[in-house]
Amino acid sequence: MKANLHLHSRFSDGTDWPADIVRRAAAAGLEHVALTDHDTLAGTAEFAAEAIRSGIKTTVGVEIDCREASIDYKSELLAYFPEGGFARTEAFLAEICRDRLDIARKAVAAASRLFPSAALGFEALLGRKRADRAMLPPERFSFNKVDVFLYLKAAGAIRPDMEYRLFKKTYFDSRLLIEKSHDKPSCAEVAKVVRSDGGFLVIPHIGHEFADSAETIEKERKRFSAFLDYFRSIGIAGLELYWYRNGETKAINRLIRKEAKSRGLFCTFGSDCHGPSSGKETLPEFSGAFAGFPRKNKTAVAAGE
Secondary structure, eight states, X not given: OEEEEEEOOTTTTOSSOHHHHHHHHHHTTOSEEEEOOBTOOTTHHHHHHHHHHHTOEEOEEEEEEEEEGGGTEEEEEEEEETTOOOHHHHHHHHHXXXXXXXXXXXXXXXXXXXXGGGOOOHHXXXXXXXXXXXXXOGGGSOOOHHHHXXXXXXXXXXXXXXOHHHHIIIIITTTSSOXXXXXXXXXXXXHHHHHHTTOEEEEOXXXXXXXXXXXXXXXXXXXXXXXXXXXXXXXXXEEEEEOOXXXXXXXXXXXXXXXXXXXXXXXXXXXXXXXXXXXXXXXXXXXXEOOOOOSSOTTOOOTTO
16 A cells, blocks of 8 residues: 655644544545554544544554663654554553643743843744644643744744754753653653563664765664664664655665564654645655554564563
8 A cells, every 4th residue: 555654743843723634635546544643643643633534554562762882872653553453552551641741831031031131931932833733732732842843933032044953952952941852752662661561662764873875874774773773672673764855865765674674673754744834845755565564463472571
């Protein structure tokens, strides 16, 4: 089936609501899609309902921020739940979203002291996230530093031409806005929770770890192998074939597909679309013929193991 299994909505850092994404996916001829918001499953029910109306297959998914010091990994893992059960993962993510919300509130409060003339407040930031859904509680969203950045820019507190990297270095990394960032869970911790729900774990955008370069992957073959060895040891079941904007897509994905086959892993397809006006409107750019998830996740573990 023509699939794109890496999409983001307004519930995290996308620009569209879940139902809007499905309608655009249908118009683009996609047959299987997954909403994979950062650290939240809040939009998956709406996404699935619209997929049924549009005649598109969908799988519940989420992209979970995580880390592993031994391989210098500070990124995410994709989790998919084709069987439908994800109670433990949902509870795990709720705690993370509470932390994210607390950090966003504190960052805006600190910004209001730094920029008193801008009349800043968290309710205004929340209003930007809610858009036309004013009754949604803040706990439904997965807030991030980009939300604060865009809000401060829109409010005129920072220069309109300031780029996010400079903003992050100046205000977040320096601790001007927050004393302590959210502590990402370890990859092993994420894997244990997801697998206890029978979910499948997939490594996203692997090329990012190697400068988005097939040549770098080849040159650093030993590190690439150790990277995959680690993730295989914690129960990773698949690798993502991804759309790289620098023209390296085919070359990188050829290496990823070959490695997946040799290790008995399946491959998914994802463009990491964040929607119109996001700078990452990649829905029409990439998809692939996905055969589906294995019928039973042989890497799943019993709860509490």
